[in-house]
Amino acid sequence: MLSSQIKSNEIVFGGCNKDLLEEIIFFGIGLGADFVEIFIENTDNSSVLAEEDFITSVSPSFGRGAGIRIFKEKKDGFVSTNDLTKHGLMRSVSQAIEMLDITNNKKGEAFSGLNEHRDYSLSKKKWINEVPSIHEISEKLLVSTKSLKKNDKIITRKGSYSRNLQEVIIASSDGTYVSDIRLHQTVGLNVIASDAQYRSSGSRRFGSSGMPNEFRLWNHEKAANEVFESSMNMLYADYVDAGQMPVVLANKFGGVIFHEACGHLLETTQIERGTTPFENKLNEKIAHESVTAIDEGISEGSFGSLSVDDEGMEPEKSVLIKNGILKKFISDRAGELRTGHKRTGSGRRQNYSFAAASRMRNTYIAKGEHSKEDLINSISDGLYCKSMGGGSVGATGQFNFAVEEGYLIKNGKLTNPVKGATLIGEAKEVMPKISMCGNDLELAPGFCGSISGSVNVTVGQPHIKVDSITVGGR
């Protein structure tokens, strides 16, 4: 059960905390704060690892904590604590006030009490009883890892599952008072294949939010086949020759290129830092006209979806780029305060120990009109990136990410598998080179690490063609 044992003067999960929260916010405002936000969470997580034909790790964890953020003009003070008593929360408010050097000579904004409680958790309290048990998870993981053993070249097989159940209470001095329960489940399969001096690996990860039954419905055989085939295809692959070339990026996780190369640069935290080349480009063309890009938190069951963000706002569907024209930035409360871009329901954080920041949710390039074959047929000498690895974006906007499974394109046809490829570029140079978008948009779950910790996201796109990009290799 998520609901905690309650003492008076302490936060009650699943109960009414209005009086206590109001008292704490009044306290902060009375000390001179412009704005007070309280984020409280209670987590109940589990993870299971299967290796070869055994369960080798079962790790439950649970925790409680609060993050308190005080704004004074454009600066903010953030204090996190595990102490959820009235005394502990008041002490955290005092600490934040003191950090900001606020004296109550000048009163902060008025606070007229919390609004009516918006409780998004009502229909979700049963989830904890509906998610699969450790027994059930273990059995299915073992079946999954067994089905990876398709020949003797597979030398390691792993299946992993994790479930995060997070109950949150958010209250702030603009009257926001909401509760929610979030459920995220992920399952992944990995293999390493080996034959003499050759080695390859294959992996796939699946994830959902708010769907307790999803793991039961997961098609482990299809997943195992994909992972096995990927590792076999890459086992004897040659290293790719480095150079500039056109590439076709596959759908689903291929969307990581947009996430890393462009999405991060459209977060208002980047405007605050002065590190995005797109800061003054609103309503200007920043990408090829074939590109429309969206960030939203509303697709049912998608890994980056949420009923309400970590600042108490319902998520929007934000069209970031429409036909190549920059239309919107991804913004949170601090982003709105410091850059003027309206909040988009994108204030997110890993947990109570991080202040929320503008972060992506489900981010994807919209589908176009071409088939995958159209894209490949249009290239005489290039690279098809079927499966992407991780990536990162540097302080001046340059990005890179690894190609897990790649194939050469020769005269419009897929030919030999190649390994060791890395795609390198800069967003503002690559976005105008995305010249063709396929009609096969699909999403894939992932984790994004940034200023407010690691958050669940979805990346996605149809197959896309980039006319020219630097491919790192040997």
Added chain:
Amino acid sequence: MDSREITTQISKAADFLNIKKWDYGASFSNDYSVQVDKGEAKQLKASQKQILTLRVWNESNLVGITTTSDISESGIKKALNQANIASEFGNKNERTEFSPLAKDPIEVKESKKRNPFGIKKLLMLLREAEVKLIESHESIKSVPYNGLSESFYERVYANSEGAFRSHNKSQAALYLYARAEEKNKKPRSSGSVKLGYGVEDIDIESCIKDASNKTISHLNYSSIRTDKYLICFSPESFLTIINAFSSMFNARSILDGVSLSNKNSIGEKLSTEALNIYDDGLHEHNISSSPFDGEGTPTKRLCLINKGRIENFIHSESTARIFKTIPTGHAGLGSKVSVSPDWIVVEKSEENFDLNTSLDHSTYEGEFVYIEELNAIHAGVKASQGSFSLPFDGWLYKNGKKISIESATVAGDIKYLLKNIVNIESSKEVTTSGISPHIWVDELSITGDA
């Protein structure tokens, strides 16, 4: 509650629940940090954190685990209960025990715990540092990534057989990443990180100077032609590579089949006989040192590569038992105990006859690529396959001049890299992740877009 009281509380709760064998690891911390933006405070942060990881052994001697931030009496009981339930799924094929060294004496050097400076002082120091860095060169327009922090923490390990270890520490960190802009050129960015036991130990002026010099040194840049080059790895970048492929020395990775080494790799020649590599968690320059690992095993200096050959693997209790040796102090407490290195020290051995000692990064006049810093390690390293393809910051030295390299990657294979070390410079440098001299490697692939 202090750590002794928590241990007593766990012991009582375990007795109540009829749990005979247990251990735990915990950390309790208070952290303070500041960030600034053009002279103004941007975000000021304080956090108080407690994390408790409890393991219990059931009657079949299978282990279950739970992690919690709730160290109240009820929280501890709940954690023990959860761990007990999880123990039903304990790994029957690789049983975990207490470390046989968990009660051995530990080497506790002079306490380096400092007193807090406090948020206001941190803010003042960081504001001053930001101003000085911006004023250090006309092209430096901002310091978009900056932070000054101090942490005070206690690490604890205890078990039901009476082992109890506690270690109190403080640590401070300053990072400054500047952004330089010049007309008709791409913005360039670089920075510096300094660590200390407390803020008073951090050389702030040196951090400003390093960040400024590094950033300015990248203002004149050029693309590089894709080819194979003679490479000089900075101490920091060589340590990054060694840490990324530390699974070669990791008994856990070997057992899991994700290492390039195997059980019989001790003695395998990996590199020139001039190369020695140690893991030395207790090194005086390791600010993050801890005298014991997650299982309570004392930390110690361990030779990983001796004269180019693998000398030792790093171990937890269970991997050591399987390899018929003793734990080395590298375990991390978890349902599946992890193993990782602490602090890598690279040295030149006496056997240096096969080196080309004329290669010195400060005097060599031939063409070479100097790799200052490797990036995106999580994306570009395949440790289980030995391959890497990594973007880097660095310079091309040619005809006595150096020019910053724009957007390039270095790719190769770790075994090839180690075998092709052609010089190990004599002087070593202390970095935030270990100690190493400059290392020269011949014929590595660089991809650029020239």
